[in-house]
Amino acid sequence: MIMRSAAAGRAAGRAWSHIVQLFRSTKSPAHDLRALGDEDLMELAGGGDARAFEVVFDRHAGVAFSLAYRICGSRTRAEEVVQEAFLSLWRGGARYDRARGSVRSWVLSTTRNRAIDTLRRELASTSRDVYDERFAEQLPSPLETAQEAERRDDVRRVRSALGELPQDQRRVIELAYFGGFSHTQIADMLGLPAGTVKGRMRLGLSKLRLLLGDAPGVLG
Amino acid sequence: MSRVQAMSGTHDRGDDAAAYVLGALEPAEAEQFRAHLDQCPVCRDEVAALERTAGALPMAAPQHPVPKPLRRRVVREVRADARGRRAASQLVRPRPSIGRARGALLIGGAAAAIALAVLGGIQLSSSSTSRVIRAQVSGISGSALLRVSGGRGELVVRDLSSPPPGKIYEVWLKRATGAPLPTQVLFSVTRTGGGYVGLPGDLNRFREVLVTPEPAGGSLVPTHTPVIVVRLS
Numbered sequence: 001m002i003m004r005s006a007a008a009g010r011a012a013g014r015a016w017s018h019i020v021q022l023f024r025s026t027k028s029p030a031h032d033l034r035a036l037g038d039e040d041l042m043e044l045a046g047g048g049d050a051r052a053f054e055v056v057f058d059r060h061a062g063v064a065f066s067l068a069y070r071i072c073g074s075r076t077r078a079e080e081v082v083q084e085a086f087l088s089l090w091r092g093g094a095r096y097d098r099a100r101g102s103v104r105s106w107v108l109s110t111t112r113n114r115a116i117d118t119l120r121r122e123l124a125s126t127s128r129d130v131y132d133e134r135f136a137e138q139l140p141s142p143l144e145t146a147q148e149a150e151r152r153d154d155v156r157r158v159r160s161a162l163g164e165l166p167q168d169q170r171r172v173i174e175l176a177y178f179g180g181f182s183h184t185q186i187a188d189m190l191g192l193p194a195g196t197v198k199g200r201m202r203l204g205l206s207k208l209r210l211l212l213g214d215a216p217g218v219l220g
Numbered sequence: 221m222s223r224v225q226a227m228s229g230t231h232d233r234g235d236d237a238a239a240y241v242l243g244a245l246e247p248a249e250a251e252q253f254r255a256h257l258d259q260c261p262v263c264r265d266e267v268a269a270l271e272r273t274a275g276a277l278p279m280a281a282p283q284h285p286v287p288k289p290l291r292r293r294v295v296r297e298v299r300a301d302a303r304g305r306r307a308a309s310q311l312v313r314p315r316p317s318i319g320r321a322r323g324a325l326l327i328g329g330a331a332a333a334i335a336l337a338v339l340g341g342i343q344l345s346s347s348s349t350s351r352v353i354r355a356q357v358s359g360i361s362g363s364a365l366l367r368v369s370g371g372r373g374e375l376v377v378r379d380l381s382s383p384p385p386g387k388i389y390e391v392w393l394k395r396a397t398g399a400p401l402p403t404q405v406l407f408s409v410t411r412t413g414g415g416y417v418g419l420p421g422d423l424n425r426f427r428e429v430l431v432t433p434e435p436a437g438g439s440l441v442p443t444h445t446p447v448i449v450v451r452l453s
Contacts, residue, residue, distance in 0.1 A: 032369055040352055043365050047376030047416045050302035054295055061286045061294075063278050070281035079290045090298050105275050112278075116243070158279040176244035177277050183244045195235070202238035209273040 038103035045090065053090050060104055061086065064111040071115035071178055081118055085111045116180035161211035169204030172197050237266040241274045305410065355429075355450040362413050366429055366450040373419035373429065377448070380413040387433040391419060392442060394428040399441065406438050427452055 033041065033055045044052035061082060068078035068085075085107060101109075162170055175181045175189075183201070187194040233256065239245045240253050257264050355364035355375075362380030366373055375391065383389050389407050392400035409415040419429065431448035432439075 032367075036352065040365070043363070043378060044367070044376055046378045047365075047414050048302050048305045049376065049416065050295075050299045053298055057291070057294055057298075058286075061291065062283065065286050065290065066281045066283045067278040069284055075287070079287055082286075083290060083294055086294050087297060090301065101271075105271070108275065108278050112243075152283075154276075155279050155283055158276050162280050173242065173277070176239070176242035177274065178281070181244065182246050183239045184246060186244070198235035198239045198244075201242055201244065202235045205238045205241070205270050205273055208276075209269060212273060212276055 042089075042103055056089075056103060056107075057086055060107045063104075064107050067108060068111050068115040071112065071180070072118055077118055077122075078115070081111060081114045085114055112177075119180055158212070161208055164211060165204050165207055169200045169207070172200045173204045173208075176201065233260075233263055234266055237263055238270055241267055241270045305414070306416070353450055353452070355448050357448055358446070360447045364431075364448050364450070366452075368423055368452070371422040371424040373423045375415075375417050375419060375429065375431075375448075375450075377409060377415040378413060380409045380415065382409055382413070383433045386436055388436050388438070389431050389447075390434040390438050390442075391417065392430040392432065392446075393419075393421065393423070393426045394430055395425070396427045400428075400430050402438065402440055404438075406434075423452055 033044075033052050036044075036052070036055075038056060038059065041052045041056050045056065064085060065078055065082045068081040069075060072078050072081060088110065089103075089107060162173075165173070172183075172186055172190075175186050176183070181189070183197045184194050186192075187197045190197070233253070236245065236249070236253050236256075240250060245253060253263075257267060351368055353366045353368065355366060357364055357380075360381040362377060364375060364377045364380065366375050389409075391403045391405040391407075393403060394400040403420060405417050405419060407415055407417050423429070429448075429450040429452065430442070430446040432442045432444040432446050434443055
């Protein structure tokens, strides 16, 4: 039928929009998307599929938020860091390169870098103390959702492995990874030669590697 | 250090590798070590293994659930952005060069096809599963995926070259025998090469989905070899 009037055109336009909207509302059903791997989800997200990206968010935001909270020591800052990290992944999704690592490692390294930057900015004018309470914090928070409950085994396993490291190795790893300190800063704080600090990092990570093996959930 | 030294194992920069993956080298040291990695397969392997281990460290932090307001903010922003992208690259259009009457028929056909797809989607959404098929892209850069759910298809392209000036991409459906059948789906891509189109009809009846660059109004027979081929079976 050929449209002959503006009113008829508008009516047809509304009908068309409604049909397209219905079509869109049925795409990307969550139960389908959850069966896909992260890399395929990112491929869809790169094409503008918001629901695919939401599945990626739900998979990794918990660990990312926990990491940011541990580094920043502030819930508000941690939320800002995670929001920025995920939105940069969404907006740069077309540039995500699966050959350079998993989506999880991309999310976590981006979150860590942003959290460390935030921490450094906030502490730039104050001296940083190696005995900062944030590094002593080990209070587990309640895990509320089923998805987070699935992480419990991984969390227990990593904590147990870290707990088996000698204290001096664990401390340099935590100060570097969660504190964002360089090996020379750590050497100054602990009164050790820089080479000793790097040596402890290597011994600690190597032992952790042996303890964790190739556990896919933990190392994925 | 020479490659011979690296291969013979006579060098040892494992301490640097550990500090590097923990982000604990000073900036100048990190830069130097990255340059070393380009030449040293031993250190590359060491770094890859240690990065995998360091990737588990976030699990050592006290675990917290994602705050609901955080999720709401991210989802709201992402959905708004997706709507903006769709509006910027509205992809399904009638074919102006084929004539008003035929164009109107095509609009009607498209509406009918999409309406059928909607009905099909509703009927199948509770029981069907989707599969994602990677497309073969030839002669242009980029990648494409076809998601098929209950016979309904959605083509997602990424980093795809824009069609040549004056051309537009057209989607075709091909059965086991016979020439490709034209669809009303014509599309271009965003500045970053992204695009997302829904395909009308039941893909179970076809063997391949093809995409060719065609004159702006579309064609009734392909005038170019396919740049995207998706084999459905």
